[in-house]
Amino acid sequence: MKTKIILDTDPGIDDAMAILFAEANPNVDLVALTTVFGNADIETSTRNALYLKQRFGMNCDVAKGVSKPLLRDPVGASTAVHGENGFGDIALDAPTIAADPRPAHQYIIDTVKAAPKEITLVAVGPLTNLAMAITQAPEIGDLVKEVVIMGGAFGTHDHTGNVTPFAEANVHDDPHAADIVFTADWPVTVIGLDVTHETFFSTDYIDTLRDTCGEVGEFMWDISRFYLDFYKSRMDVDGCFVHDPSAIAYVIDPSLFTLRKGPIRVVCDGPAEGLTIQKHKPTKHKTDEWAEKRPQQVAIAVNDQAVLDVYLDSMTQYGNRES
Template sequence: MTTKIILDTDPGIDDAMAILFAEANPNIELLALTTIFGNADIETGTRNALYLKERFNLQCDVVKGTDKPLYREPVGASVAVHSENGFGGIAIETPTITADPRPAFQYIIDTVKASPGDVTLVAVGPLTNLALAYNHAPEIAELIKEVVIMGGAFGTHEHTGNVTPFAEANIHDDPHSADIVFTAPWQVTIVGLDVTHEAFFSSDYIDTLRDTCGEVGQFMWDISRFYLNFYKERMGVNGCFVHDPSAIAYVIDPSLFTLRKGPVRVVCDGPAVGHTLQKYTDTKHKTDEWSDMPAQNVAIKVNDQALLDLYLDSMTSYGAE
């Protein structure tokens, strides 16, 4: 069964890997790329999305999103991880195509209302566009099939944060929006560091993508040089964790993941800003600002080898077309 998705993305290197994965797998119909600040600023990220659409003949819409968080001061693009141009510094031609004229939040509202119950929102960057869509039209919560998030860290397998000791980057960039999205009355599945740090694209694996996936494999290899250098210098590993593609893998095959259910809140200020916390027991407390919130799914385990096989198989088939 094909799942229609809007992919809300801050196109950096692992975003490109996720975008092409969504395009490659026949179980996903990629309706749109809605862009958001994060790995790159909004102009660069939107340019990168348009570049991917034009270079690889993607049939999806590209829609420019907001350029700043709801309330907090922007923390800036992740240049040290993704480079100044978001794609590892490789040469990027200026796209000749343009984005949809609507703001991303309005595009989300319009598309969901036009296809009630059919559209899954997949967000792999800060959640501001989703929060704006919900704030402007809360009725869409009943019309969306599912919201799938790459973000957060809940301490499973000792994975607690990557930009602070207790915060993951996408949530830290706009914690207020994340708290809105996690507490809205729609079904959310959070694919965070608890599982993305359990799957690993080794440098040999990325070499295999280059050698077996045609032009798209070469492109992913090219943009990953900067990314892998960051991982080697920062963490001493030869490869990278599977962040954004893991959210796409969940949409394709949820059975790859073990989920834990319970309401989720986000710390919105102080030294732990961006920290995600799930209440997954029925314990009663005198003060409990989780208890009245909807129970959401948090991924806590992943079949990492099956995920790697799914990605390689999808991209190899796509590269051969």
């Protein structure tokens, strides 16, 4: 049975790789893309989502989300990583289709209520849309199937942060929203840097996507040029970590990941702003800001080769179907 997902996203080069993965895999039913600021501003993110929908003939809805964090000052788009247009500055035709008229958080509320226990929310950008949805309609916590988050870093394998020494980008962009989402009364699984930094798309692997996956492979190769240049100049590696597609891999096959359970809190200000902390030991303390919060799941290990295999298989089948 297919898993129905709403993919909350800030496209974004690795977002595009995740969106196309969700569209390609036969076990996923991509119901909608809800957009958020992050890798690009909200207008660019929404334009990019509509572009993907139109170019690749996707049936999903697109709903435009928020343009700024709940409380903190915006940190600005990640143009150094994703380019000015979010897709590595390749030439893009303007989409001629429109987004759903509802704001993203309302689209999420309406869709979850219309299909109780059927919708998995997958968020691969800042968590502002999800925080607004659960705050305005707490009842959806009992109606959603699962919430899967690409974000955070919990120190496993020494992975602690990528935009500060102790913060991952999606959480750092809106830590207050992340704390709301992680502590809400709904089932959350976090696919953070602890596992996304353990899986790697090499340049050879991305060349294989280009050579075997038809138009969609060529598109991913094209947009990845800018992304790989960033990785090479910043980290001196030939390839990129598998961030957003790892969240889709979890939806497809949770057995690829080892999970740890416990409540999560987010540091919302100061030098450790965006730090994610999971209490995974059953210790008792006089003061404990975790004790009354719902235990959530954090991925701490991954079968990285299996993730690479399912991604390539999905995209190759999808590319061949197009041709």
